[in-house]
Amino acid sequence: MSGFEAFAASFLYVCVSIALIILGVTFLMIVYRIIKGPTLPDRIVGLDLLVVVAIGLIATVGVGSSYTLYIDISLALGLVGFLATVAFARFILNRGQAKDFIIMQEVKNSQCQEEQK
Numbered sequence: 001m002s003g004f005e006a007f008a009a010s011f012l013y014v015c016v017s018i019a020l021i022i023l024g025v026t027f028l029m030i031v032y033r034i035i036k037g038p039t040l041p042d043r044i045v046g047l048d049l050l051v052v053v054a055i056g057l058i059a060t061v062g063v064g065s066s067y068t069l070y071i072d073i074s075l076a077l078g079l080v081g082f083l084a085t086v087a088f089a090r091f092i093l094n095r096g097q098a099k100d101f102i103i104m105q106e107v108k109n110s111q112c113q114e115e116q117k
Contacts, residue, residue, distance in 0.1 A: 016064035023057050039106045044088040051081030 001009075030053060034046040055074045062070025095103045 013064070016060055019060045020057070020064075023053055023060060027053050027057070039110070040103070041092060044085070044092070047088070048081060048085045051077065051084070055081070 027050070030046055030050045034043050034050065037043040037046055055077050058070050058074040058077065062068065062074070092103070
């Protein structure tokens with residue numbers, strides 16, 4: 001192994017380690033937002049963002065391990081995450097059209113917060 005290859009390997013290891021730490025912290029912050037989220041749409045956006053960070057984690061592990069199957073897994077997770085987001089949005093839409101009490105209360109609270117600003 002030449003000097004450049006050794007440098008490239010150590011640089012890749014450092015970059016993957018830093019990326020995993022950043023993605024791990026981001027993952028924890030998103031989980032906090034999902035638990036704390038004031039409304040159902042906020043939680044759904046948090047879940048969608050959680051899927052994006054999970055894709056990043058899987059892809060980063062794939063780059064670090066040089067195992068290309070992880071990239072395919074992250075692409076499949078992206079498709080599933082998109083479908084889940086569309087399903088959640090449809091669920092909220094149907095609850096809003098049915099004048100669900102919780103949805104209507106959230107709309108009323110958000111309108112009151114906008115008026116206060």
